[in-house]
Amino acid sequence: MQEYVIQIDFIDYPGLGYEIFKRTEQNNIDKIAMEVLPKHGMVIKFRCGVDSQVEKLMEDLTSVVGVNSLKFCAQMPYEEREHELRTILNSVSEGILAIDKEGKITHVNEVACKIFYCSPRELIGLGAEELLTSNSPILDTLESGKTYKLREQKVKIAERTIHYLMSSVAVKNDQGKIIGAVSTIKDFHQVENIISRVGNMHRLTTFDDIVYQSQKMNQLIASARTVAKSSSTILLRGESGTGKELFATAIHADGPRYKAPFIAINCTALADTLLESELFGYDEGAFTGALRGGKRGLFEQANGGTLFLDEIGEITHRLQVKLLRVLQEGVIRRVGGNKEIPIDVRIIAATHRNLEDLLEKGEFRRDLYYRLNVIPLTIAPLRERKEDIPLLVQRLIRKICEKLDKPEVRLSKESLDLFMTQEWPGNVRQLENTLERLLNLTNATEITSEHVLTWTDLRDVTSQLTYKIEGNNILQFELPSDGQCRPLKDIVAEVEKEVIKKVLKKYPSSRLAGQALGVSNTTILNKMKIHKIMHYPRR
Numbered sequence: 001m002q003e004y005v006i007q008i009d010f011i012d013y014p015g016l017g018y019e020i021f022k023r024t025e026q027n028n029i030d031k032i033a034m035e036v037l038p039k040h041g042m043v044i045k046f047r048c049g050v051d052s053q054v055e056k057l058m059e060d061l062t063s064v065v066g067v068n069s070l071k072f073c074a075q076m077p078y079e080e081r082e083h084e085l086r087t088i089l090n091s092v093s094e095g096i097l098a099i100d101k102e103g104k105i106t107h108v109n110e111v112a113c114k115i116f117y118c119s120p121r122e123l124i125g126l127g128a129e130e131l132l133t134s135n136s137p138i139l140d141t142l143e144s145g146k147t148y149k150l151r152e153q154k155v156k157i158a159e160r161t162i163h164y165l166m167s168s169v170a171v172k173n174d175q176g177k178i179i180g181a182v183s184t185i186k187d188f189h190q191v192e193n194i195i196s197r198v199g200n201m202h203r204l205t206t207f208d209d210i211v212y213q214s215q216k217m218n219q220l221i222a223s224a225r226t227v228a229k230s231s232s233t234i235l236l237r238g239e240s241g242t243g244k245e246l247f248a249t250a251i252h253a254d255g256p257r258y259k260a261p262f263i264a265i266n267c268t269a270l271a272d273t274l275l276e277s278e279l280f281g282y283d284e285g286a287f288t289g290a291l292r293g294g295k296r297g298l299f300e301q302a303n304g305g306t307l308f309l310d311e312i313g314e315i316t317h318r319l320q321v322k323l324l325r326v327l328q329e330g331v332i333r334r335v336g337g338n339k340e341i342p343i344d345v346r347i348i349a350a351t352h353r354n355l356e357d358l359l360e361k362g363e364f365r366r367d368l369y370y371r372l373n374v375i376p377l378t379i380a381p382l383r384e385r386k387e388d389i390p391l392l393v394q395r396l397i398r399k400i401c402e403k404l405d406k407p408e409v410r411l412s413k414e415s416l417d418l419f420m421t422q423e424w425p426g427n428v429r430q431l432e433n434t435l436e437r438l439l440n441l442t443n444a445t446e447i448t449s450e451h452v453l454t455w456t457d458l459r460d461v462t463s464q465l466t467y468k469i470e471g472n473n474i475l476q477f478e479l480p481s482d483g484q485c486r487p488l489k490d491i492v493a494e495v496e497k498e499v500i501k502k503v504l505k506k507y508p509s510s511r512l513a514g515q516a517l518g519v520s521n522t523t524i525l526n527k528m529k530i531h532k533i534m535h536y537p538r539r
Helices: 016-026 051-062 077-091 110-116 137-144 188-199 215-228 244-253 272-280 317-329 355-361 366-372 386-404 413-421 427-441 449-455 488-506 510-517 521-531
Strands: 002-010 030-037 041-048 067-072 095-100 105-108 148-157 160-172 178-187 234-237 262-266 306-310 331-333 340-342 346-351 375-378
Touching: 002 016, 002 051, 016 041, 016 051, 030 077, 041 051, 051 067, 077 105, 077 110, 095 110, 095 137, 110 160, 110 178, 137 148, 137 160, 137 178, 160 188, 215 244, 215 375, 234 244, 244 262, 244 306, 244 346, 262 272, 272 317, 317 331, 317 366, 355 366, 386 413, 386 427, 413 449, 413 510, 427 449, 488 510, 488 521, 510 521
Parallel strands: 234 346, 234 375, 262 306, 306 346
Antiparallel strands: 002 041, 002 067, 030 041, 095 105, 095 178, 148 160, 160 178, 331 340
């Protein structure tokens, strides 16, 4: 059955509509929709099976007295208006969401769909309270008529926390009665980026910006939130790329000094003498090329706030002595000066090195170590919290796509499985760099495992698995004194169970475990059921 739309222009008189519809009935036309035009016309949408049936209808309608002309149209007028409305809504940079008097979503644009990670089909007809919080401005606007401007909101959808600003106004009919409401929605991160560009400002990361779902990160952030409230010195420890500066900024932003400066310096970035002058400043004439009037150092600039000393394990003994004095007495002395300047700075230091080994080698002062190690916080490497990888991948892809001005893409399940099996010696920094390389070299909307293996140095799990059965003591057992062994099938079953458990521990996916062992994922799932292995891998 094919659909047709025809426009009928006529001179109106009583009974004309009846005559037109009588012709459609006589020709067995299946009418879908009808719309009356303002100036003596109507448009009918119908379906029928054969062209001859349409031709007969056109002849019959032409014979009706008062019908001036007939013509085929591409779509109904209301469909054209809907298309125009969608085009207008999708042309703006903000999300737009409209609801009717029952609180059901009637209109939504592409930007709003992107913000809430939903499709129009999922949102249209959905109750607004099912998508948003119960105290959402748009719902209060529908009830009270009150207008809201840029109200900050957060809502959790699946595993994502959506952070946005919402403005809302009531939609009223000619009698002033509220018949709906419409909201504009701004993605909070987009707003921050705009503020940063326009105002040349740098917004510090907060704990809410750190994505995770592992228990290790949950415990660490809980501890960090607690110690953020004080001014005690913190020592952040962890491998390179784990996000030590991220935690330092979050601790500052969550503490009582959040309105004061946060200044960071990498102690390996400058030579010893330059680092000293950067930290402590210098007086006029301290050295050749010194600025007239001298220069304030980072300790002075950070007064009242926080100074983050990254890679503290790399500083020389001479600077260790000067730093120790600052921590003990709360005063500094500029290079070339003799005046003591009191400072009130919280120190957050970080290192990827083993300071205890440096103490034993005499490369780091014990008294400084104890001054810095007041509150130690250790960030686990990515390989020890792989359950965080899916959320990190989502956040990083979004960040990189915005940076590259590319449409947001996604990883296929197989690609994510590959990411989950890697050791990531460079931690989150390596993960981000790998994703940026992929997004630069591929234009696909979905990154497949083939893309990953072609454009990165990540390896397929099938080439990584090695079997060390004897080394894992799977086959070692003692022969009973009476010489009676257990049945062979029981021994084989135990070996099979241990192998599957070890493989699942390394590759937490029935598909990957099956790939590594050369069987299907269904076989792995069946074996798990038989051996009662309490592990629920991703398929």
